[in-house]
Amino acid sequence: KAGVTQTPRYLIKTRGQQVTLSCSPISGHRSVSWYQQTPGQGLQFLFEYFSETQRNKGNFPGRFSGRQFSNSRSEMNVSTLELGDSALYLCASSSASSSTDTQYFGPGTRLTVL
Amino acid sequence: DAKTTQPPSMDCAEGRAANLPCNHSTISGNEYVYWYRQIHSQGPQYIIHGLKNNETNEMASLIITEDRKSSTLILPHATLRDTAVYYCIVRVVSGNQFYFGTGTSLTVIP
Numbered sequence: 001k002a003g004v005t006q007t008p009r010y011l012i013k014t015r016g017q018q019v020t021l022s023c024s025p026i027s028g029h030r031s032v033s034w035y036q037q038t039p040g041q042g043l044q045f046l047f048e049y050f051s052e053t054q055r056n057k058g059n060f061p062g063r064f065s066g067r068q069f070s071n072s073r074s075e076m077n078v079s080t081l082e083l084g085d086s087a088l089y090l091c092a093s094s095s096a097s098s099s100t101d102t103q104y105f106g107p108g109t110r111l112t113v114l
Numbered sequence: 115d116a117k118t119t120q121p122p123s124m125d126c127a128e129g130r131a132a133n134l135p136c137n138h139s140t141i142s143g144n145e146y147v148y149w150y151r152q153i154h155s156q157g158p159q160y161i162i163h164g165l166k167n168n169e170t171n172e173m174a175s176l177i178i179t180e181d182r183k184s185s186t187l188i189l190p191h192a193t194l195r196d197t198a199v200y201y202c203i204v205r206v207v208s209g210n211q212f213y214f215g216t217g218t219s220l221t222v223i224p
Contacts, residue, residue, distance in 0.1 A: 004157070033211060035214075042214055042215070042216055042217075043158070043201075043212075043214035044214075045211040045212065045213065048211055056211050058211070088155065090157050090158070092157075092158075102148075102160050102163065103160070103212065104160060105150075105157035105158045105159070105160075106157050107156055107157050108155070108156070108157050110155070
């Protein structure tokens with residue numbers, strides 16, 4: 001099976017702009033979670049989508065949003081970018097058939113905000 | 115929200131076993147312990163997970179103490195490619211998210 005794919009892999013934006021990142025889960029996986037990784041805060045959970053619905057949400061401002069499509073692909077959007085949004089954004093998928101499903105991570109999108 | 119404590123760094127000689135400890139003293143009875151590793155700037159890679167019993171797979175072994183307050187990940191024969199940050203995570207069963215701590219940076223030395 002192909003792994004989790006994320007596009008683009010690298011992105012440079014300027015403050016105030018918005019950005020959309022994409023994640024394609026492993027075939028058959030219905031849950032997609034997003035994480036932000038920065039040197040200062042480490043890996044932090046953003047939100048999880050399951051069957052096109054946001055099921056869990058981390059402690060991030062409303063500028064961070066996401067959605068999931070019927071084919072389980074997911075996008076996350078960050079509006080009004082700030083310098084502090086520069087980070088590695090990781091997507092993880094799981095089958096979510098049980099509470100102990102393993103999450104498999106993609107390679108990430110490296111976002112730089114100038 | 116991280117519920118685990120790990121040493122910030124460790125070294126291990128190539129070919130020797132790497133034993134990475136993790137404390138999770140507040141773990142609840144239905145919470146699993148997961149281990150992931152992250153090689154520089156790549157996505158975290160799943161290694162192993164367990165609830166109570168010791169677990170082994172092709173990558174590693176997981177030893178969980180009887181009181182479940184701590185665990186040890188064992189890489190039986192460390193190679194240079196095992197150099198990475200290793201995260202011990204206690205998974206909240208009711209939610210499908212992981213709380214990552216700061217991890218242990220393992221360096222395998224030739």
